[in-house]
Amino acid sequence: MNWLPPNGALHGFAFDHLLRWNLAIVFWLFIAAQALLLVALFRRKSAASPQRPIRPHSPAARVFHFLPLAAITALYVWMVFTSHKLWAARREAANNPQAVQVEVTGVQFDWYFRYPGDDGIYGTLRPDLVNAPAGNPLGLDPNDPHSRDDIVSAILVLPVGRPVDLRLRTQDVIHGLFIPGMRLKEDAIPGMLGHLQFTPTVPGDYAILCSQVCGLGHSRMQARLRVVSEADYERWLAARERAALAARGDTQ
Ligand SMILES: [Cu+2]
Structure with a gap:
């Protein structure tokens, strides 16, 4: 019986293995508990007759009860x-310079993915500049040189086989970043920066969901993760970078 979605992450095998072990253990504990309950029920009934009064437990029986x-x-x-x-292992920030850096922001009811661009530094965000209809959903500060090359995307594109460091934040309420195909689930908490590390190993498309009931549009708070080859990733990133610079009136 395999009801888990296909796994596309390096740590996914260990995760699934542990999940199955845990489920098997609690299943058999449940069966054993119900069986013991039934046995006790019928034995008590016959033992408690007026001819056979219930005996107090001996010290040996007490030890036997303690063992399970x-x-x-x-x-x-x-x-x-x-x-x-x-x-x-998924959450302790390892500061891996090889890791692909992406910032994930939850907003009622969208996910936004920000890449720091060529300089590798996320630009300043200003809440008073947040304006999704005008193309600035995160409030990038145009006066900060680090913001100039930042790429904001509605789809998360990652290269296959490279470690990824997701920085997780929210702009309003608590959201839950949930990528079942990558065996990842972590809450985005207002005022806090979360971290998630993983390595995608199988190219393809994966669903990104919100696992916290965050408002009326919660059920449609969905996005896509696309895992592609390193070459395709570089091409996509360069095209987005050019588009971002052009949109900000900068062709350098
Ligand atoms: Cu949400």
């Missing part, structure tokens, strides 16, 4: 540590 509890505790501790390792 200790086993389950150990199991849950193992589940916490293994999943935390995987979780932390």
